[in-house]
Amino acid sequence: MENRYFEVKKPKNFDITQIFDCGQCFRFDRIDENAYEGVVSGKYIKISQTEDKLKLYNTDEKEWDGFWSDFFDLKTDYSKIIKSFSDDKILTEAAEFAGGIRILKQDAWEALCSFIISQNNNIPRIKGIIRRMSEKYGKEIYDDGNKKYYSFPDAKTLYLAGEDEIFALRTGFRAKYIYDAAKAVFQDPHFLDDTAKLDTKSAAEKLLTVKGVGNKVAACTLLFGFARYDAFPVDVWVKRILEKYYPHGGSGHLCGKYAGVAQQYLFYYERCKNNVYINKIPTEKQEKRK
DNA sequence: GGGCAGGTCTAAG
DNA sequence: CTTAGACCTGCC
Numbered sequence: 001m002e003n004r005y006f007e008v009k010k011p012k013n014f015d016i017t018q019i020f021d022c023g024q025c026f027r028f029d030r031i032d033e034n035a036y037e038g039v040v041s042g043k044y045i046k047i048s049q050t051e052d053k054l055k056l057y058n059t060d061e062k063e064w065d066g067f068w069s070d071f072f073d074l075k076t077d078y079s080k081i082i083k084s085f086s087d088d089k090i091l092t093e094a095a096e097f098a099g100g101i102r103i104l105k106q107d108a109w110e111a112l113c114s115f116i117i118s119q120n121n122n123i124p125r126i127k128g129i130i131r132r133m134s135e136k137y138g139k140e141i142y143d144d145g146n147k148k149y150y151s152f153p154d155a156k157t158l159y160l161a162g163e164d165e166i167f168a169l170r171t172g173f174r175a176k177y178i179y180d181a182a183k184a185v186f187q188d189p190h191f192l193d194d195t196a197k198l199d200t201k202s203a204a205e206k207l208l209t210v211k212g213v214g215n216k217v218a219a220c221t222l223l224f225g226f227a228r229y230d231a232f233p234v235d236v237w238v239k240r241i242l243e244k245y246y247p248h249g250g251s252g253h254l255c256g257k258y259a260g261v262a263q264q265y266l267f268y269y270e271r272c273k274n275n276v277y278i279n280k281i282p283t284e285k286q287e288k289r290k
Numbered sequence: 291g292g293g294c295a296g297g298t299c300t301a302a303g
Numbered sequence: 304c305t306t307a308g309a310c311c312t313g314c315c
Contacts, residue, residue, distance in 0.1 A: 023296060119297040122314060126295095129312095172311025177298085214298045235296035267296080295314085303306085 005046075005057040008064065013078035015100020016049040021278045022101050022268040024224050026114050026127050027134075027152070030279035039134070040071060041107045042151040044142035058142065073102045073227070081258045088251045091262055094269035101264050104224060108192045109185055110152040111225025112207070115217040116177050123278050132169045137161060155185035177212020184210050200228045223260040232259040241266050 020028045020036050028038030035048035037057075045068060046057035056064055069075070082095040118126050130152070137153035158166060159182040166182075167175035185191045195203045200222060207218040215234065222231035232254060234242075242250055245266075253262045271277075 115296085116298095118295095120295060120310075121297085121312085122295040124315095125313060167311090170312065173298095173309090174311080212298065216297060220296080233296075237296060271296095293315095295312100298310095300309085301307090303304105 003057075005055045006061065006064075007053045007055055010049060010052050010054050011072075011074050013082075013099050014049075014054075014072070014074075014102060016047060016054075017279075018098055018100040018268060019072070019102055019104065022098070022264055023123070023271075023278055024220075024264065025104050025106060026118070026123070026130050027110075028279070029127075036279070039141065039149050039151060040104075040110075041067070042139070042141055043067065044149045071105050073105055076102070078102065078261070081261050084258065085253055085262065088253055090245045091251065091253055091265065094262075094265040097272070098265045098268040101261075101268060103227065103229065103261060103264065105227050106224050107152065108196070108221070108225035109155055112181055112185075112192075112210070112213070112217075112221045113152070113155075113158075113178060115220040115224075116181055116210075116212050117171065117174055118220075119174065119177075119212070119214075119217060121174075129169055129171055133158075133166075133171075136169065155182045158182040159186040174212060177210075180211040181213070196226055200230050203228070204231070219260075223263075229258045229260045230256065232263050235267075237267055237270060238263060241270050 016034060016036055017030075020030065020038075025038070025040075027040060028036045031037050031046070032048065034050070035046065037044070037046040043059075043063070045059050048055045048057075056068070059068060078099065082092070082099055085091040085095055114126070114130060117129050134150040134152050137157045138150035140148050141151050142149040158178065163175050163179040166178050169175075171178060188194075195206050198206060203222055203226065204215070204218040207213050207221055208215075213221070219231040219233035222228040223233060242254075246254070253259065256262075
């Protein structure tokens with residue numbers, strides 16, 4: 001049954017490696033050169049990419065159309081966005097390199113929690129924490145025969161588990177932040193819905209009321225959890241990029257309607273230039289250790 | 291082995 | 304309003 005799949009035509013501006021290697025999502029793992037698997041919103045999928053097709057495992061047409069195509073943001077025309085960047089040379093260069101990236105529409109709560117965990121942290125450890133958290137407090141949603149996959153725990157479960165238990169997942173000083181976020185979302189069932197109704201700036205201010213959420217985490221949550229393309233996360237890399245390529249101030253695109261998309265192109269472009277990759281193939285990793 | 295990791299809080303000017 | 308330090312942990 002694991003080998004059952006169906007195919008769709010590969011969308012334009014779609015590169016599975018770029019999508020999952022640009023740091024927007026912590027729950028997908030590279031299992032082969034052109035294949036990834038992961039869990040989102042309680043659903044497991046395996047996806048492999050060829051020249052012109054996507055092979056989709058453990059899902060069906062209905063779920064692909066109803067859920068995954070939205071998750072992969074297939075309704076957005078990224079070539080149009082890239083065209084709008086054409087007056088910015090650096091950005092155009094970055095988009096040429098990273099134009100296969102799509103902003104994943106992730107679950108808002110999971111995004112909030114994940115980016116709190118991401119602060120002052122490295123990717124392998126972030127992924128480890130989220131995995132342990134899901135294994136302990138999420139629901140088993142898929143078993144491929146030798147591995148089980150778990151959904152991300154909801155806010156209520158983490159709140160009831162308590163700060164000490166969250167700390168026990170080796171979250172470090174972030175435990176109290178995660179607990180505070182869980183508390184905010186659990187105690188106010190409309191916390192995230194209300195956030196979604198606000199304009200991006202007000203939404204950010206609302207998220208900032210959660211302990212452990214600063215500008216960067218708020219922007220990431222909005223960009224990846226609320227599909228706010230105008231949210232512009234500024235981290236150490238983006239700071240470096242701004243200093244290096246925009247010493248006299250950023251172009252209008254960096255605070256425009258698609259600032260977040262621009263940010264992802266620049267971020268991925270610059271990190272690749274510096275040889276920083278996220279999802280290594282397991283065998284590659286082992287070879288490196290020699 | 292020790293610096294560093296897609297930050298944020300707190301305390302102090 | 305701006306800016307140092309501190310902060311858990313474990314990867315590279």
